[in-house]
Amino acid sequence: MDLNFNKNEDHNKLLLSELKQKFAKVKLGGGEKRIEKLHAEGKMTARERIDYLLDENAKCIEIGAFVGKKMYAEHGGCPSGGVIVKIGYIKGKQCIVVANDATVKAGAWFPITAKKNLRAQEIAMENRLPIIYLVDSAGVYLPLQDEIFPDKEHFGRIFRNNAQMSSMGITQISAVMGSCVAGGAYLPIMSDEALIVDKTGSIFLAGSYLVKAAIGESIDNETLGGATTHCEISGVTDYKAKDDKDALDKIKNIVDKIGDFDKAGYNRIKAEKPALDEKDIYGILPKARNEQYDMMEIIKRLVDNSEFEGYKDGYGQSLITGYARIDGWAVGIVANQRKVVKTTKGEMQFGGVIYSDSADKATRFIANCNQKKIPLVFVQDVTGFMVGSKSEHGGIIKDGAKMVNAVSNSVVPKFTVIVGNSYGAGNYAMCGKAFDPRLIFAWPSAELAVMGGTQAAKVLAQIEASSLKGKGEIVDEAKEAELFAKIKARYDEQVSPYYAAARLWTDAIIDPLETRTWISMGIEAANHSPIEKKFNLGVIQV
Numbered sequence: 001m002d003l004n005f006n007k008n009e010d011h012n013k014l015l016l017s018e019l020k021q022k023f024a025k026v027k028l029g030g031g032e033k034r035i036e037k038l039h040a041e042g043k044m045t046a047r048e049r050i051d052y053l054l055d056e057n058a059k060c061i062e063i064g065a066f067v068g069k070k071m072y073a074e075h076g077g078c079p080s081g082g083v084i085v086k087i088g089y090i091k092g093k094q095c096i097v098v099a100n101d102a103t104v105k106a107g108a109w110f111p112i113t114a115k116k117n118l119r120a121q122e123i124a125m126e127n128r129l130p131i132i133y134l135v136d137s138a139g140v141y142l143p144l145q146d147e148i149f150p151d152k153e154h155f156g157r158i159f160r161n162n163a164q165m166s167s168m169g170i171t172q173i174s175a176v177m178g179s180c181v182a183g184g185a186y187l188p189i190m191s192d193e194a195l196i197v198d199k200t201g202s203i204f205l206a207g208s209y210l211v212k213a214a215i216g217e218s219i220d221n222e223t224l225g226g227a228t229t230h231c232e233i234s235g236v237t238d239y240k241a242k243d244d245k246d247a248l249d250k251i252k253n254i255v256d257k258i259g260d261f262d263k264a265g266y267n268r269i270k271a272e273k274p275a276l277d278e279k280d281i282y283g284i285l286p287k288a289r290n291e292q293y294d295m296m297e298i299i300k301r302l303v304d305n306s307e308f309e310g311y312k313d314g315y316g317q318s319l320i321t322g323y324a325r326i327d328g329w330a331v332g333i334v335a336n337q338r339k340v341v342k343t344t345k346g347e348m349q350f351g352g353v354i355y356s357d358s359a360d361k362a363t364r365f366i367a368n369c370n371q372k373k374i375p376l377v378f379v380q381d382v383t384g385f386m387v388g389s390k391s392e393h394g395g396i397i398k399d400g401a402k403m404v405n406a407v408s409n410s411v412v413p414k415f416t417v418i419v420g421n422s423y424g425a426g427n428y429a430m431c432g433k434a435f436d437p438r439l440i441f442a443w444p445s446a447e448l449a450v451m452g453g454t455q456a457a458k459v460l461a462q463i464e465a466s467s468l469k470g471k472g473e474i475v476d477e478a479k480e481a482e483l484f485a486k487i488k489a490r491y492d493e494q495v496s497p498y499y500a501a502a503r504l505w506t507d508a509i510i511d512p513l514e515t516r517t518w519i520s521m522g523i524e525a526a527n528h529s530p531i532e533k534k535f536n537l538g539v540i541q542v
């Protein structure tokens with residue numbers, strides 16, 4: 001056992017307990033008072049609604065719990081982006097559920113709310129998952145309308161997606177469970193079927209105040225757009241529910257009857273637990289991100305029976321590639337090796353760095369997985385590609401480009417777990433968010449940025465010092481140290497996994513012991529969506 005095992009374990013468990021505390025806080029959304037107000041109105045909270053809707057005791061994963069964290073402070077914050085998204089099971093069918101959190105500014109949409117809703121729709125589209133919207137929203141968050149209204153990744157895109165998803169044959173069911181104002185009124189009605197809760201649900205393009213102001217008509221909101229109006233007069237909604245539970249029960253009955261569609265056909269056999277104790281991960285993963293460790297020891301604790309068939313084991317060793325099973329599903333794993341390796345040529349290769357030979361190997365492996373219809377799992381602990389003259393002259397750019405090409409053009413589903421570093425182009429080559437992983441999630445130990453705080457601060461401090469000198473300012477050692485400290489502090493905050501999760505660069509921060517569930521549920525979701533494109537690398541960078 002590593003001498004640092006206990007120290008590492010303490011550290012990683014502390015990170016985990018911080019994660020749990022932060023999650024408990026975020027679960028309160030807009031706060032206890034707002035929750036009480038909802039209950040007094042006879043409404044459930046967004047989380048209560050989802051919990052009631054999803055099958056009890058079945059597995060479930062939450063997308064974007066930390067979205068919006070520390071953002072919009074001047075507007076009072078936007079916990080979880082004001083919308084809760086979970087993938088779970090309704091009557092045994094895997095679905096994605098999107099529920100506006102009315103405790104956060106009456107469920108109004110901040111810019112990050114749109115991003116999160118679009119991510120939920122993207123997951124539904126990629127995996128052909130039924131999507132359920134539990135709507136309770138005041139529409140656009142008006143003070144920030146210029147950041148949410150007209151652009152391609154803004155509010156309107158949701159309705160465009162509603163229409164496209166419908167034509168793709170993806171089931172969309174909406175329940176109007178509170179206000180549904182203005183632009184927000186289209187979302188439920190562009191779904192296949194819409195329910196509305198009597199008395200608490202309302203849906204209209206303009207509320208009574210605006211109607212009075214615009215055309216002088218005096219009318220109350222219930223008569224204008226309540227459940228009776230829309231189920232009996234306008235025909236806008238399809239089912240009237242007597243309360244939240246009744247609406248959710250009706251959704252369960254609708255989902256229960258959905259038929260089966262073609263599957264992608266990924267290989268799965270009976271699941272086995274890892275033979276080695278998964279909890280050892282806490283002791284294996286070092287406290288400091290620059291410390292070495294053997295990534296194989298982590299992999300063996302994530303895969304069924306701890307069995308892993310290495311591909312080109314002795315070649316390009318700074319990346320581990322090979323086949324395994326997770327919860328019975330066949331997977332191809334591409335992972336950064338984090339220990340220093342000595343090649344047979346006698347060269348030392350740093351852990352976490354991608355060299356030409358490892359990029360070459362990974363490209364070939366990714367192609368093999370595509371050829372054999374095996375989902376890919378990327379395990380990131382990467383500081384970037386090797387730099388320096390030897391590497392440049394050896395053509396690292398074209399080898400890295402080749403790997404990026406293979407990752408980008410893969411047609412099998414990809415999953416990314418960030419266990420440690422995720423820096424620079426290493427993030428790209430190892431299937432960062434820009435490369436369409438079906439799910440991407442981080443352990444609390446993760447760090448994400450274009451480069452580490454110290455390196456960035458060194459580079460930027462040099463640039464700033466030379467610019468100040470150019471302006472005739474004297475930059476002494478103390479000034480240089482001040483510049484360095486200022487830049488490093490900013491970068492250090494930005495490398496946090498919470499900073500990334502707040503912006504949806506990742507879907508979640510999870511306990512390492514949940515990794516198998518995330519990958520398994522992700523592949524199950526992907527299996528709903530047959531591969532339609534042929535694998536084609538185009539012009540390959542040889």
Ligand SMILES: CC(C)=CC(=O)SCCNC(=O)CCNC(=O)[C@H](O)C(C)(C)COP(=O)(O)OP(=O)(O)OC[C@H]1O[C@@H](n2cnc3c(N)ncnc32)[C@H](O)[C@@H]1OP(=O)(O)O
Pocket residue numbers: 076104105106108137138139140141142143155179181182183184207
């Ligand atoms: C997409 C397109 C094309 C257009 C649009 O969406 S335009 C948006 C139009 N929306 C509205 O006009 C809705 C305005 N809001 C309301 O009518 C009510 O808030 C309500 C009926 C939706 C809910 O009423 P409730 O009594 O439950 O909650 P409030 O106390 O009124 O609100 C709580 C909290 O949220 C703030 N709020 C509500 N809506 C918005 C909004 N759209 N933009 C910004 N802020 C909003 C409200 O001021 C209050 O804030 P405080 O807690 O800070 O007081």
